Amino acid sequence: MKEYKSYFRSTVDAMAGYAPGEQPKMLDLVKLNTNENPFPPAPSVLGALESFDSSMLRRYPDPMADSLCSAIAEVNNVTRNMVVAGNGSDDILTMTFRAFTAPDKPVAVLEPTYSLYPVLAAMQEAPVIKIKLDENNNFAMPEDILDQAAGANILIITRPNAPTGNSFPKENIRKIASEFDGILFIDEAYADFADDNCMDLVHEFSNVIVSRTSSKSLALAGLRFGYAVAHPTIIEGLNKLKDSYNMDMITQKLAEAAIRDQEYLQTTLAKVKKLRSELACELEKLNFTLIPSQSNFIFAAPPDKDGARAFKFLRDHAVIVRYFPGEVTGQYLRITVGTAAQNQRLITVLKELYK
Ligand SMILES: *Cc1c(COP(=O)(O)O)cnc(C)c1O
Numbered sequence: 221m222k223e224y225k226s227y228f229r230s231t232v233d234a235m236a237g238y239a240p241g242e243q244p245k246m247l248d249l250v251k252l253n254t255n256e257n258p259f260p261p262a263p264s265v266l267g268a269l270e271s272f273d274s275s276m277l278r279r280y281p282d283p284m285a286d287s288l289c290s291a292i293a294e295v296n297n298v299t300r301n302m303v304v305a306g307n308g309s310d311d312i313l314t315m316t317f318r319a320f321t322a323p324d325k326p327v328a329v330l331e332p333t334y335s336l337y338p339v340l341a342a343m344q345e346a347p348v349i350k351i352k353l354d355e356n357n358n359f360a361m362p363e364d365i366l367d368q369a370a371g372a373n374i375l376i377i378t379r380p381n382a383p384t385g386n387s388f389p390k391e392n393i394r395k396i397a398s399e400f401d402g403i404l405f406i407d408e409a410y411a412d413f414a415d416d417n418c419m420d421l422v423h424e425f426s427n428v429i430v431s432r433t434s435s436k437s438l439a440l441a442g443l444r445f446g447y448a449v450a451h452p453t454i455i456e457g458l459n460k461l462k463d464s465y466n467m468d469m470i471t472q473k474l475a476e477a478a479i480r481d482q483e484y485l486q487t488t489l490a491k492v493k494k495l496r497s498e499l500a501c502e503l504e505k506l507n508f509t510l511i512p513s514q515s516n517f518i519f520a521a522p523p524d525k526d527g528a529r530a531f532k533f534l535r536d537h538a539v540i541v542r543y544f545p546g547e548v549t550g551q552y553l554r555i556t557v558g559t560a561a562q563n564q565r566l567i568t569v570l571k572e573l574y575k
Pocket residue numbers: 307308309310311334378382407409432433434435441444445446
């Protein structure tokens with residue numbers, strides 16, 4: 221074989237790829253590590269799958285996913301030209317980073333937050349400004365966030381945030397939208413589980429992009445569907461940068477069925493929120509320190525603040541949660557809200573550890 225030599229851009233050789241949460245093959249594990257929904261997707265999704273005409277697969281899908289995007293627009297009370305669909309909201313983020321980041325166009329993100337953002341920035345060779353959340357105040361945003369973000373071309377606010385699970389006052393978000401000289405990207409992956417959301421800001425501010433995913437609240441992480449809503453000119457720009465056929469034909473059909481079934485969504489959300497408060501209660505009884513959650517997971521520090529030890533013990537007992545090494549995050553576990561039985565199993569193992 222010809223001797224290997226790297227022809228990669230030096231950035232690619234230097235960067236680390238995104239490290240996704242583990243997807244173990246063992247089915248009997250209690251899997252509370254990647255914020256999937258413990259309940260199945262809407263029955264209408266199965267209906268759409270069963271009625272799908274597979275002979276159509278020889279054709280290309282609709283490149284603009286028009287029928288799906290119209291459904292998204294309807295559900296969110298916006299016009300069709302304010303919507304773009306993506307192969308997961310990670311695809312929306314990819315388009316966004318292509319559009320608004322470059323070596324001379326920095327991105328500002330919270331810290332800690334979703335670890336994909338710096339990876340996408342690295343691909344663009346864009347500088348990253350990290351804005352530290354206040355770990356002594358439930359990971360609130362710092363008051364000088366606008367000063368810290370000054371010079372960034374885009375500011376990403378994950379609301380509710382991951383992995384911390386908390387939200388930020390909407391008035392602060394509105395103020396940032398109004399005063400920040402750049403794009404404000406609000407990642408609302410978990411907004412369905414929260415008390416409020418920022419979707420209406422897209423009518424007030426032409427620099428706001430709101431993104432959503434079907435992976436958590438709609439229980440469709442395996443399908444890969446997310447979307448963004450923004451001013452029509454922003455959407456027009458993102459459309460230039462997306463992969464031409466980013467939404468496959470099956471996903472377009474199934475995603476539309478899911479998004480149209482708002483009643484099923486509301487039923488699932490109520491169940492998850494009830495389980496969230498029950499799980500929070502149990503963790504508090506075990507003297508965990510909890511960050512108030514507006515999402516479908518709980519960021520909680522065990523009594524000895526040793527996240528690594530708890531993570532390992534749980535894993536040895538077939539319960540997987542997420543652990544993020546680091547001086548601050550390493551004190552915590554991120555625990556996805558599971559079914560009652562899964563949550564009970566987690567609590568039983570934790571009782572064994574802290575007995
Ligand atoms: C899960 C998640 C996403 C990605 O969602 P996909 O639609 O599955 O790509 C984006 N942002 C945050 C904050 C998430 O937690």
